[in-house]
Amino acid sequence: MAAVITSIIGLQNLPSLQVFNADWNGLKSVNLSGLTSLTTVDISDCDVPGTNVPSLTTVNLTGCTALVNLRLDDSEFSGGIPSLAGLTSLSLIDFDQSGISGIIDLTSLPALADLDFSGNTAITSIIIDDAQPIIDFNASNCALTETAVDDILVVLSNNGESNGYVDVSGGTNAVPSATGLAAKLVLEGNGWTVTVNP
Secondary structure: OOOOOOOOOOHHHOOOOOEEEOOOOOOOEEEOOOOOOOOEEEOOOOEOOOOOOEOOOEEEOOOOOOOOEEEOOOOOOOOOOOOOOOOOOOOEEEOOOOOOEEEEEOOOOOOOOEEEOOOOOEEEEEEOOOOOOOOEEEOOOOOOOHHHHHHHHHHHHHOOOOOOEEEEOOOOOOOOOHHHHHHHHHHHHOOOEEEEOO
16 A cells, blocks of 8 residues: 555645645645645545545635635535635635535635535535636535525526536436526526536
């Protein structure tokens, strides 16, 4: 078995750090707080050494105000996702297959354009708003309610973007109502690829 990193400390001694990649390790907790130059973080696919059990449970992003790209997929966030408060430059987030449940509110992220929460089989709603420039929305294989599916499609159809991608199919995601299907038609008319449950 190859050696893996299970702990990283002292990152605050690198105040000019812009990119942090530590995927495919055995990290459980990472403190990136105060790194105001950080633009890209990838701590994906971390497992407990010798297993296929996700190890990463917490990431402190407090003060990472320049952060644009955040990839924390295949983690263990059943206790809640890391706080994204104040991350107003954040454009891409990837939290697929991370044990997330309940309602996720992303309306505090005005620059959000690309998000992936697929494979979180207990997420029931993802809240976005039509001022966000979202062009890539993946929530396949979740547990979105009919209201959540409808709201996502309506908001995306109102955000003014074209040629985007949205997938709210699979898992126990609900079938859209007539409201959602009408929004789907609007999106497709604007060049979007839209996948919903039949």
